[in-house]
Amino acid sequence: MSRSGGIEEEWERRERSGLEIEKKAVVENDNSSSKEASTEKAFENEIVPSWKEQLTFRAFLASAVLSVAFCFIVMKLSLTTGIIPSLNVAAGLLGFFFIRVYSFALQKFGLLKQPFSRQENTVIQTAVVAASGIAFSSGYGSYILGMMPKIASQAEDGNTVNNMKPLSLGWMYGFVFAVSFVGLFSIVPLRKIMIIDYKLTYPSGTATAFLINSFHTSKGAKLAKKQVNKLFEWFSMSFLWAFFQWFFTSSDGCGFSSFPTFGLQAFNKRLYFDFSATYVGVGMICPYIVNVSLLVGAILSWLIMWPLIEQKKGIWYAADISGIFISIAMILGDGLFHVVCMLITTGWSLMRQYKKRDSSSVVAIAGDQPSSDSTHDREESYDDQRRKDMFLKDQIPMWVAGLGYVSLSAISIVAVPQIFHQIKWYHILVSYIIAPILAFCNSYGCGLTDWSLASTYGKIAIFIIGSWVGLHGGGIVAGLVACGVMMSIVSTASDLMQDFKTGYLTLASPRAMFCSQVMGTALGCLIAPAVFWFYYKSYPTLGEVDGSFPAPYGLMYRGIAILGVEGTSSLPRHCVELSVGFFCIAIALNIVTLLLEKYDKKWRLHRFVPRAMCMAIPFYLGGYFAIDMCIGSLILYLWRWKNKAGADALAPAVASGMICGDSLWGIPAAILSLANVNPPLCMKFLPASANAKVDAFLNG
Template identity: 80%
Template sequence: MAAGIAGIDEEWNSQQENGVMQVAKKDVENDNVSSSSNQASEKAFENEIVPSWKDQVTFRAILASAVLSVAFCFIVMKLNLTTGIIPSLNVAAGLLGFFFIRVYTWVLERFGLLKQPFTRQENTVIQTAVVAASGIAFSGGYGSYILGMMPKVAAQAQDGATTNNVKHLSLGWLYGFLFAVSFVGLFSIVPLRKIMIIDYKLTYPSGTATAFLINSFHTPKGAKLAKKQVSKLFKWFSISFLWSFFQWFFTGGDGCGFSSFPTFGLQAFQKRFYFDFSATYIGVGMICPYMVNISLLIGAILSWLIMWPLIEKKKGIWYASDLSASSLRGIQGYKVSLMNQYKKQDSQSSSNTDVISYDDQRRKEIFLKDQIPMWMAGLGYVALSVISIIAVPQVFHQIKWYQIMVAYIIAPILAFCNSYGCGLTDWSLASTYGKIAIFIFGSWVSHHKGGIVAGLAACGVMMSIVSTASDLMQDFKTGYLTLASPRAMFCSQVVGTALGCLIAPSVFWFYYKSYPTLGEVGSSYPAPYALMYRGIAILGVEGTSSLPKHCMEMAVGFFFFAIALNLITLLLERFENKWGLHRFIPSVMCMAIPFYIGGYFAIDMCIGSLILFLWERKNKAGANAFAPAVASGMICGDSLWGIPAAILSLANRNSPLCMKFLSAATNAKVDAFLNG
C-alpha cells in the first residue's frame, strides 16, 4: 500500500471514529448535535456476550447456508452463461440469511423450544458461507475458461484446434479439478488479515456495508445513536432499491438504460467517461478515503483521455488496424499489460494511528482473540498446493507439475495485490490475473504441446486463489465489524467452499445437459466470455512477440514508475512531518484500475466523495456519524436488486423499454430509414 494513501486512510478513519464519538456524546437530533449520551457504536452491544467461535458456526447456520447456496449458485451460473457480469452478493446473502434464521427462531420461540438466540455473529457466518459457495460458481470458470476448452467453442474460434488443445467436458474431472484448486486460496492470505484489516485499515466497502446491515438487524433496543443510524440505513436502502428497480425498466437491450447515459457527451462516453447513476459506487465513494477516489480519477484521465487516444493514433503502425476491440494484439494488449505492471509495486505499509476509539478497541480485541496460527496457514497452503500440483496434471496432461508449482509460488503475491486493491476500491480483478496466467503459461507450453488448454487450466488455478483470497478478506472485514471470530469466519469459508465445490458443478451440468446450444454465439446461453478466453489463449501460445509494438517497454516503464512513486511517498512519510505532503500523493494501485476498466465508476465514487465533503462542511459531526450508514444503505439497496433482476432473467422476463442515446446525425439516419 502506498504510504501516502495509508496515511490518508488512517486520518479518515480516525476522523470518522472521533466524529462518531462526538455525536454519541451529544445525542443527534435531525443530524444536529444536542445533549449528552456518551456511547460509541459498539456500546449498543456491550451488554451482549460474544459467543465462542464454535457457538457461532451452528448446525442451523450451515443448513441455511446450504439452502441459500443452491439458490445463489443457480443465479450466478445463469449470469455466467448469459451476460458474464456478476453483481456483489454479500449484502443479499446477509439479508436472506437473517430472514431465514429469524423465521426459524420465531417459530421455535412461539413453541418455547428456542435454546440459542440468533446473533449477528451467526448471521455473518451464514453470509460468509453463501458468498464463498456462490464465488466458486464464478471462479470455477463455467462461463469462461472451462467452456473455452470445449471443441464447440474451438470450432467457433476457428483456430484449427488439435486434440491436444481441446478438452471434452465430464462431471468427474470438473469435481476433481475444483476440489483440487479451490481450497488453496483460503490459506494464501490468512497470515495477512491483521495487516490488511487493522494495520492498513482497508475499507472493503461491500464488507463494511454488509456489516452495517447485519449490525442494524441485531441492534438492541434503547441504543439511541444506533437507532438513528439504522433509520438512515433503511431509508437509503429503500431509495437505492427503488431507484435500481426504476432503472431496470429502461434496460431492454445492449447499451440501454441509465448506466449508458452519455453524461459528458458521446465522445466522452466512448472513452468510458460518464456518470452511470450507480448507487453502489456513490456509496462506495462515501466510504473510501478522498485520495483513493481522486487517485482513481487521475488514473482514468491519464489512461482513457490521454494515453489510449495517443496509442490509437498509432493504429496501423504499432499494431494492425483490422483487429477486434478485445484482441490483445491491439490496444487491449497495452491495457492489460500496463495495468498489471502499474499495480505490482504498490505495497508499502504505514504506521498505526495513536487515536483508537472504543469501537476499534473492542473489535481489535475480538479479532485478535481467536488466532489462526501462522504455521497452520503456511502448512495448509503447502499441503494443499502439493495435492493440487499432483492432481491438476492428471486432469490436464498438457500442463506439468513444475508449472503448477510456479503458479503457486507467485500466487500469494498476486492474491495480496488483488485483496489490497479490493480493500481500497471494492474491485476484484481476479479475472484479469487469470488472463495474464493464460498468456504466461500458454506461451510456456507452446501450441503444439497443448498450450491453449494449459493456459486455460493455469487461469483456473490463478483465478481460484486470487478470487478466494479477496473474498475471504472482504468477509474478514465484515467479521471484524460484527465481532465475529476469525476462526468462525475461516470455518464458514471452508464450509462455503466445500458447498460450492459440490453444488456449482452440478448446477452447471444441469444447464449443459438441458441446453444443447450452450456456448454457441446467438443461443440463449452464449457464454460470451468463453470465446474471449479461448482467443486470449490462442494469442498466448504465440508469446510476447504477438503483443503490439512497444507494449513491454511501456509496461516495464510503468513498473519502475510505480516503484519510484512509492519510494518518494515512503521517504516523505519518514522524513517530513510539518506539511504531511505524503498524504497527497495518489495511490498507484488505485490509478491502475481504471486503465483497464474505464473511468465511469471513478466518477461515481468522486461524486460520493463530493457528497461527503459538502455534508462535512455543513455538519461534520453528523456526517461522520451517519455517512457510513447512508453509504451502506445505498450499496445494500442496489446490490439487493440484483436478486429479483436475476430471477426475472431466469424466467426470461426482459425489460419492456430501451433507452439509448444517438448523435443527431445518426438519429436523422434512423428516422429516414424508418420513414422510408
C-alpha cells in the same frame, strides 16, 4: 466483501472498503490507553456458546440464502467491470436481520431455544463472504474466461486448439471443487503465531468484528435496524429502476445505458453516464482516489491517447489492441511493486519480531510504535485474556491441517490434469510445494497492511508454468490453470486468517470459524459455477467488449498468458515501448505515493496521487462506469458535508442496497431472456443528420 474479492486484490484490499470508519476506530482503540471502555465487559454476563452451538441450522440456512444473492451480485460485477466493492457491511447486516426475523417468528410460537449471539453472526458473515469470494476468485470473470474461444479470437495470437478450452459446466464444477479447499489447510498451523504471538491487526477482519460486536449491544442494534431499513429502501428503488430501464432495451445499443450524456462524440469515446445504480453504489463505497483514478485513466486514454494512435492505424496498430496491453503493463507494474514492498515489509517485521521476541511489544500496522509494557499489561487484564482463553480453547489439531493439505493436494494433482491435458501433475505438485510459503507471505502481509496480493502471485504462476509448458504444448491454458491453483491457495489462506482475527475479537470458536469457512467455500463451489452458467447462457454477447457483459479481465489474463509463452516478439509494432513506458509509470506512481506517505505528514498529498491499478481498467473498457462511480463519490461527499455522522453510519447500507437491487434484477431479466420475452421498446439516440435520413426513409 473484504476478501474477494473485485477489480483486483492488489488494490481491493488497499482501497475499497465500506468499513473505513470502523477500521479507524479499531486501530485507534488498539493504540489507546487503558481508560478506554472494555469491549468484553459489555458481554461479560452472556454465556459464550460452544463451537457446535455456534454452527446452527438457522446459520446455515441464512448463509445459503444470502450466498445465492451475493454470488449473483459478485458475478455480475466480475463480468462487467471487475470492480467488486466491500460487501461485508451488507453481509453482516443481512445476516443480523435474517436471524432476528427468524428468531422473532419462533419466539412468537414459543419455539425459540437459543438466542442469537454475536458468534453466530460471525459464522454467517464468514460463510457468506467466503461463498461470494469463490464467485470472484474462481476466475469466471478472469482466467477461466480467458480460456474460451471467443476471448481467444479477440487476442488474435495463440488461437490454436491446444490453447483454448470450450466452457462446460461439468469441468468447471470439477476444477473449482478440486482447488478451492486446499488453501484452507495451508495456514491453519500458524493461527496462534499470527493472531496471538505476533498480534497482527488484520484491519478488515478487525473492522468486521467491531461491526458485529456493535450490532449486539442495545445501541448497536438500533443503528443496525436503521441500516437494514435503508438497505431495503434503496434495494427496492434500485430494483424498480432497473425494471423500468428494461422496457427500453429491446436490442443492443438501446436504453438509458446508451444515453449520450455529454454528446454523441463523447459517447463514441465511451464517456457517458449510463444510469447504473450498481456503479453509483460502488462509487459510494470506494475511496475518492479510486474513482478519480478511474476517471483520469479514461480521459488520458480515450480523449488523448487513442485519438493520436488512431492516426497511426495501419502504420502501428489500432487503439483497441493497444488498450489491453497497456492495461496489462500497468497492472503488472503495480502488482510487482507491491510484491516487492510486501516482501520487504514482511522481512523487516519478522526481523523485529525475532529481535524483540522476549519483550512485550505488540505488532500493529507497519510503522506503528509498540505500546508500553504497562499499557500492554493493563489491556491484557480482561479483554485480551478472555479472548486468548476462548481462542485457545477449541484447537484444530496439527495433524488435521497436515493431513488435509496433503490429501486434498493429492486429489488436485490427480484431478486437474484430467480436466486440462495441457498441464501435468508435476506442474501442480510444484505449485503446492511453493504455495504454503507464498500463503504465509500473503497472510502475514495482509495482517500488517490489509493488502492481499493473491492475483499477483497468480500472474507469476502464469509466467512460470506458461513458459515451462510452451506455446505448442498449450502453455496459455496451462498458465491460466496454474494461476487459478495459486490464487485459490494464497487468497483462501489470507481470508481464513482474517476470519480467525474476526472470531478472536468476537469470541467465536476457531473451530467454528474454520467450519464456517469450509461451509462457505462449499456453498460457493456449488453456487458460483451455476450462476456463471446462468449468465453465460442468458447473454450470448458475454465476453464481447461492446456487449452488456464485456468481462475485461478475461482478455487481460489471456494477454498475460500470451506474454508468458511467446514473449514480447508477438506484440504489434511499438507496443513494447508503450507497454514498458506505462509499466514504469505505474511503478513511478507507487514510489511517489510511498514517499509522500512517509515524508509528507502535513499536507498528505499522497491522497491525490492517482492509483495505477485503477487507471489501467478504463484504458480498455472505457470511462462510462468511472463517471457513474464519481457521481457516487459526489453524493457521498455532499452527504458527509451536510451530515457527516449520518453519512458515515448509513452510506455503506445505502450503497449496498443500490448494488443489490440493480444486480439482482439480472435474475428475472435473464429468465425473461431465456423464455424469449423481449423488451417492447428501443430507446436509441442518433445525430440529427442520421435522424433526418431515417425519417425520410420511413416517410418515403
